[in-house]
Amino acid sequence: MPTRRSRLQRVLFTCAVSLGFSLSIGAHEGHRDRNGRGPKVEEHVKTDFGFKGFRDLNKKLHEDFLSFDNRENLGIAANTHQSPFSLNGHLNGAWSPTFSLPLVPIHVMLLTNGKLLMWDSVGDLPTENYPNHNFTRASLWDPATNLVTNVNNNTTGYNLFCAGFAHLPDGTPFLAGGNLNRFLQGITATHYFDQSNNSWSLGPFMNEGGRWYPSVTPLASGEMLITSGNPDTPEVYTLSGNLRGLSTATWSMPLYPWLQAAPDGRAFYFGPNDAMRYLNETGSGSWSATWGRDGLFREYGSYAMYDIGKIVASGGGNSTRTTVHIDIRNPNIPPVVTNPANMIHRRRQHNLTILPDGSVLATGGNSSGANLLDINNNVYQAELWNPVTQTWRALSSSEKIRQYHSTAILLPDARVFTGGGGICDVCYANDYLEKNLEIYTPPYLFDQDGSGNLAARPSIAAVPTSVVYDQSFSIATPDAPDISQVVMMRVSSVTHAIDFEQRRVPLVFNIAGDSAIGTGLTVKAPPNSNIAPPGYYMLFLIDSSGVPSVAEMVRVEYGSDLGAPLIVESYGGQSQVTLSWIPVLGATGYTIKYGTSSGNYTDTVQVGSVTTATIMNLPVSQYYFVVSASGNSVVGGNSNEVVVSNVGPTSAAVELSGRVLGPNGVGIPNARVRLQGQDGEYQRNAITNSFGYYAFRDLESGSAYIVSVESKRHSFQEPTRFVTANENLSNIDFVSDPW
Numbered sequence: 001m002p003t004r005r006s007r008l009q010r011v012l013f014t015c016a017v018s019l020g021f022s023l024s025i026g027a028h029e030g031h032r033d034r035n036g037r038g039p040k041v042e043e044h045v046k047t048d049f050g051f052k053g054f055r056d057l058n059k060k061l062h063e064d065f066l067s068f069d070n071r072e073n074l075g076i077a078a079n080t081h082q083s084p085f086s087l088n089g090h091l092n093g094a095w096s097p098t099f100s101l102p103l104v105p106i107h108v109m110l111l112t113n114g115k116l117l118m119w120d121s122v123g124d125l126p127t128e129n130y131p132n133h134n135f136t137r138a139s140l141w142d143p144a145t146n147l148v149t150n151v152n153n154n155t156t157g158y159n160l161f162c163a164g165f166a167h168l169p170d171g172t173p174f175l176a177g178g179n180l181n182r183f184l185q186g187i188t189a190t191h192y193f194d195q196s197n198n199s200w201s202l203g204p205f206m207n208e209g210g211r212w213y214p215s216v217t218p219l220a221s222g223e224m225l226i227t228s229g230n231p232d233t234p235e236v237y238t239l240s241g242n243l244r245g246l247s248t249a250t251w252s253m254p255l256y257p258w259l260q261a262a263p264d265g266r267a268f269y270f271g272p273n274d275a276m277r278y279l280n281e282t283g284s285g286s287w288s289a290t291w292g293r294d295g296l297f298r299e300y301g302s303y304a305m306y307d308i309g310k311i312v313a314s315g316g317g318n319s320t321r322t323t324v325h326i327d328i329r330n331p332n333i334p335p336v337v338t339n340p341a342n343m344i345h346r347r348r349q350h351n352l353t354i355l356p357d358g359s360v361l362a363t364g365g366n367s368s369g370a371n372l373l374d375i376n377n378n379v380y381q382a383e384l385w386n387p388v389t390q391t392w393r394a395l396s397s398s399e400k401i402r403q404y405h406s407t408a409i410l411l412p413d414a415r416v417f418t419g420g421g422g423i424c425d426v427c428y429a430n431d432y433l434e435k436n437l438e439i440y441t442p443p444y445l446f447d448q449d450g451s452g453n454l455a456a457r458p459s460i461a462a463v464p465t466s467v468v469y470d471q472s473f474s475i476a477t478p479d480a481p482d483i484s485q486v487v488m489m490r491v492s493s494v495t496h497a498i499d500f501e502q503r504r505v506p507l508v509f510n511i512a513g514d515s516a517i518g519t520g521l522t523v524k525a526p527p528n529s530n531i532a533p534p535g536y537y538m539l540f541l542i543d544s545s546g547v548p549s550v551a552e553m554v555r556v557e558y559g560s561d562l563g564a565p566l567i568v569e570s571y572g573g574q575s576q577v578t579l580s581w582i583p584v585l586g587a588t589g590y591t592i593k594y595g596t597s598s599g600n601y602t603d604t605v606q607v608g609s610v611t612t613a614t615i616m617n618l619p620v621s622q623y624y625f626v627v628s629a630s631g632n633s634v635v636g637g638n639s640n641e642v643v644v645s646n647v648g649p650t651s652a653a654v655e656l657s658g659r660v661l662g663p664n665g666v667g668i669p670n671a672r673v674r675l676q677g678q679d680g681e682y683q684r685n686a687i688t689n690s691f692g693y694y695a696f697r698d699l700e701s702g703s704a705y706i707v708s709v710e711s712k713r714h715s716f717q718e719p720t721r722f723v724t725a726n727e728n729l730s731n732i733d734f735v736s737d738p739w
Contacts, residue, residue, distance in 0.1 A: 667692020
């Protein structure tokens with residue numbers, strides 16, 4: 001149930017309506033169309049901010065905020081430690097009790113000290129009702145102690161409601177835009193938050209106009225891209241602390257657009273409308289060609305970059321159940337779009353949160369398609385997306401309604417914070433004001449024996465506080481022999497159903513017996529900044545049972561060399577091999593090295609400034625390949641090694657083939673069929689012929705593959721198949737849904 005306000009507040013609201021006064025100017029999005037180019041606020045707001053009793057009510061709400069008492073939260077936390085966990089925790093996870101907050105956590109950032117910075121607006125009432133917007137309510141919540149500290153922005157003279165925000169490479173929160181006045185106009189100011197003394201300060205002023213609902217995207221260069229929020233011209237916050245406009249990259253985007261730093265070094269735009277394209281932010285900027293994504297406008301859907309160059313998005317629009325998967329790992333082909341299984345619930349205004357194991361948690365939202373809020377159609381049950389099977393499964397249910405202005409974010413202890421909801425006119429009319437939080441403990445933190453006890457967790461004894469791209473570094477852990485994954489998760493920044501920077505980066509590692517650290521791990525840092533933009537990441541160890549450690553904060557930064565590419569596709573046939581790789585920022589050329597034994601590269605080929613190359617006339621054999629970068633008298637390290645077998649036809653090669661069919665059994669031409677190894681490293685694509693046939697030849701016998709299909713005009717009953725190619729397979733067919 002929603003939090004209940006006092007009888008006085010409800011009476012005052014009733015009086016306001018009966019007297020014909022407007023409590024607010026309407027839902028925020030009602031003032032702007034889908035492209036963020038909306039009209040002025042309605043003329044009917046002429047009541048001088050509210051209703052009879054507004055000043056008294058606002059004063060009481062402000063006093064309540066200032067007098068927030070931590071003792072209730074501490075008492076609940078202490079009692080929780082005495083309580084048994086759910087016996088189904090290993091299946092469904094478990095939710096904490098509800099903890100109070102002095103504000104609605106509309107905007108939430110994970111700081112590098114492990115605390116959450118959160119802020120809302122100038123008060124509990126709809127933002128449009130307030131005459132002054134010269135401060136912001138803000139608080140810190142410490143997951144380790146459950147203590148809340150108020151850190152209001154009382155110094156810069158701005159309301160940070162509806163800003164865009166992300167972390168600078170040194171971990172400093174950077175905010176662009178906010179709320180200027182009761183007309184929901186944007187501000188030109190940028191801000192910093194200093195966690196060493198909990199203070200706010202001004203950054204440079206933007207040049208393209210005030211921004212309200214902009215996105216801030218950390219880039220591979222360490223710069224910050226600022227887009228939308230009403231101005232159509234993007235801006236870049238530079239490494240020198242200045243702003244420059246991208247005058248030749250003007251393009252009208254929806255509010256809070258979906259952008260992420262792509263593996264090819266550009267910024268990738270993919271929603272919430274149906275368009276996908278790349279932005280090159282160098283110079284005055286330029287956009288690539290545009291592709292369609294899935295034909296849907298996923299307003300207030302959510303997305304997550306759960307692996308290198310792999311994005312899952314779900315919901316939005318009319319509370320659709322559909323899911324879309326976008327693969328941008330290979331810089332030499334257009335984005336590869338597939339449609340995994342639908343969510344269990346229809347959702348809009350929900351949040352997707354990446355977990356350390358690569359699964360994605362969906363929480364909250366409404367199921368009716370309501371623009372901002374429908375308290376009678378809240379989705380309480382969480383669900384989890386499996387990146388291997390690409391399917392969803394149901395989890396346990398939260399207590400609170402989490403829709404408009406709710407948030408969710410991964411904590412360093414691998415649990416998930418969820419909170420908020422409220423502060424809008426329809427929210428107030430429905431008594432919806434969630435100044436609180438809940439914590440979700442995922443199934444991976446429970447013993448799998450069904451006892452309800454928490455599982456033993458791997459531990460990190462020591463790790464560097466900073467690492468350089470492609471650098472090998474050591475992690476001291478007593479659990480080294482049992483570690484199955486080492487991953488970095490970028491510190492996150494979430495609001496309005498999107499996280500501007502969350503991403504998961506798996507790392508390569510092996511067990512080491514270094515005398516300096518005892519038994520531990522030797523780990524390779526992310527290969528280059530296109531894969532992991534410079535900044536702070538949570539480093540998790542995951543054991544063989546899938547249990548994650550508590551994370552350590554590690555800064556990833558540039559070193560003296562270039563870093564390394566990452567090979568994302570490799571295949572051979574007819575005495576030739578083709579490789580494609582993720583490029584390195586600053587590289588002017590690449591060298592392919594190969595040989596017939598692992599680590600022994602007897603031949604090299606310089607291929608220039610490209611990201612794909614084919615080596616011809618190779619004798620039939622099995623080869624091991626790496627790629628390295630060079631530029632400006634600097635060289636980088638070797639990429640990941642890939643092995644390509646069966647360069648020429650051999651008895652060990654197998655073939656996988658089938659047809660893509662319409663519901664009437666007629667073949668569908670020009671459908672894209674994608675073959676991917678289960679580790680994500682091996683990828684190939686095929687286009688069906690005029691009769692719907694496709695084939696993948698010269699595959700390694702005994703390997704497991706994920707085969708998926710996409711077609712612009714068709715959806716499929718089973719768009720993804722999982723096969724093991726022990727022998728030739730000729731009936732891997734896909735049948736589309738009836739029109």
